[in-house]
Amino acid sequence: MALMASEEAKTTSPAAGTATTAPKVLTGRTSGTGGTDATGGAGPARAAAAAVKQQPTRAWTTRLVIVGIVLAALNLRPAITSLGALLEEVRDGLGMSGTLAGLLTSVPPLCFAAFGSLAPRFARRFGAGAVVCGGMVAIATGLLIRPFLGGTVGFLAASALALMGIAVSNVLMPVIVKRWFPDRVGSMTGLYSMALALGTSAAAAVTVPVTDALGGSWRAGLAIWAAVAVVAVVPWIPLVRDRGNAAGSERVPAAVRQQDEGLRITHSRTAWALACFFGLQATAAYITMGWLPQIFRDAGVPAGEAGVLLAVTMAMGVPLAFVIPRVATRLTHQGPVVVALGTCGLAGYAGLYFAPAGGAWAWALLCGISNCAFPLALTMVGMRAKSSAGVAKLSAFAQSTGYLISIPGPLLVGVLYQHSGGWGLPIALMAGLMVPQIAVGVLAGRDRTIEDEVAQRAAAAGATA
Known part of the structure; x- marks a missing residue:
């Protein structure tokens, strides 16, 4: 982490917006600071000293952003997976019906779609760093109060507050990466995705043991995750006033900025392909x-072993979430990675269909590899736009549309399972959805940007008018 920060300090600093270079010495005139440049006076000397002084400050800020990204990512899924681990206890404690419990499991993608679309607007007004900081506060507050509000409505409202914080942070993480690390999109997206996968699996694995250690209270077991979110607020506080972190405020060419202001993202085929890819991979994950x-x-697999197999599937995302984005950014076309992940998914579903118990560990591993389409989708969001403003619009569109697409999938699997009396039809559906996921992923992986696509479409429309 320190190495990334030190390397970043050698390049153009996003915080300052200019490269670290020695000031030019002016000759034959008096400097604006009162020193004479012709004699090597105080003006250039002061500027040089200021440049040297600012360099460690920029390096420190970059390290702070890295810490903030990691801590934020760790908090983007525990609100969901910790509840899943204690859902039966929550239902009993709140007297929640099966229908309401089903609604509760559908709330996350719905909130991600609804609130995520607002993130670019908030970022333009307050700055991306301030919005992420507010998102962490919302997560901490929602997690802290939801077990103690005393009823189903209050529990759902507090959950929605936490999910709102997750939604805006989901959308703005690729923007933060693009803004601060434009030359390290792959490695930083990988670090963020790895931390997200770690937080997801950790919450699923330790919530029940922690609840038991706290006396068996499901309320305490859920509320404890608010402490982790509070820690994530801290590194973002110094960045709240950094307006240079606002989406689209970096130094970009005037032509690109003009494109950003009038960018109609729905006119981009790549944006639609990426949104569909995001939605289908989210469907498979849920x-x-x-x-x-x-x-x-x-x-016939014992319940304990089945839980371990799910943990293995989720844990595959920890190392691969760091590797896949780095590989993807080295390719001009990410289609081969899409095909490789989709093939693993098809193989895993085939195994679940023909021999679910006999090769259970192999199928769990293959499904885990296939689910790493998520960090690949995030990486492509950062690669398919020219500026952080474009990334903000693309991230909001792809994630909001994608999460809407993902809502019916798990419910449809449950309906097919209930009415068919087995897993043949549901697994066939899962495999069938993998085919269009591969197809749209290949389209989204083409080496092009949404700004160029929209400009070309506008030019073509103007030529035919």
Whole structure:
């Protein structure tokens, strides 16, 4: 982490907006600071000293951003996976019906779609750093109060508050990466995705043991995750007033900035392809998290082992989430990575269909590899736009549209399972959805930007007018 920060200090600093270069010495005139440049006076000397002084400040700020990204990513899923681990206890404690419990499991993608679309507007007004800081505060507040509001409505409202913080941070993380690390999109997206996967699996794995250690209270077991979110607020506080972190405020060519202001993202085929790819991979991930243990249990795998198999599937995202974005950014076309991940998914579903218990560990590993389409999608968001303003619009559009697409999938799997009495049809649906996921992923992986596509379409429309 320190190495990334020290390397970043050698390049153009996003905080300052200019490269670290020695000031030019003016001759034959008096400097604006009162020293005479012709004699090597105080003006250039002061400027040089200021430049040297600013360099460690920029390096420190860059390190702070890295810490903030990691801590924020760790908090983007525990609100969901910690609840999943204690859902039965929450239902009993709140007297929640099965229908309401089903609604509760559908709330996350719905909130991600609704609130995520607002993130670019907030970023333009307050700055991306300030919005992420506010998102961490919302997560901490929602997690802290939701177990203690005393009813289902209050629980849902507090959950929505936490999910709102997650939604805006989801959208703005690629913007932060593009803004501060334009030459390290792959490595920083990988670091962020790895931290997100770690937070997801950790919350699923330790919530129940922590609850038992706290006396068996599900309220305490859920509220404890607010402490982790509070820690994530701290590194973002110094960045709240950094308006240079606002989406689109970096030094970009005037032509690009003009494109950003009038960018109609729905006119980009790549934006639609990326939104569909994001939605289909999210569908596969939610189906896996919600139903994979039941598939194994119905095949005769013990309940404890089925839970471990799900943990293995989720844990695959920790190392691969760091590797895949780095590989993707080295390719001009990310289609081969899309095909490789999709092929793993198809192989895993085939195994679940024909021999779910016999090769359970292999199918869990393959499904885990396939689910790493998520960090790939985030990487492509950062690569398919020229500026952080473009990334903000693309991230909001792809994630909001994608999460809307993902809502029916897990529910449809449950309906097919209930009415068919087995897993044949649901697994066939899962495999069938993987085919269009590969197709739109290949389209989204082409080496082009949304700004160029929109400009070309506008030019073509003008020529035919």
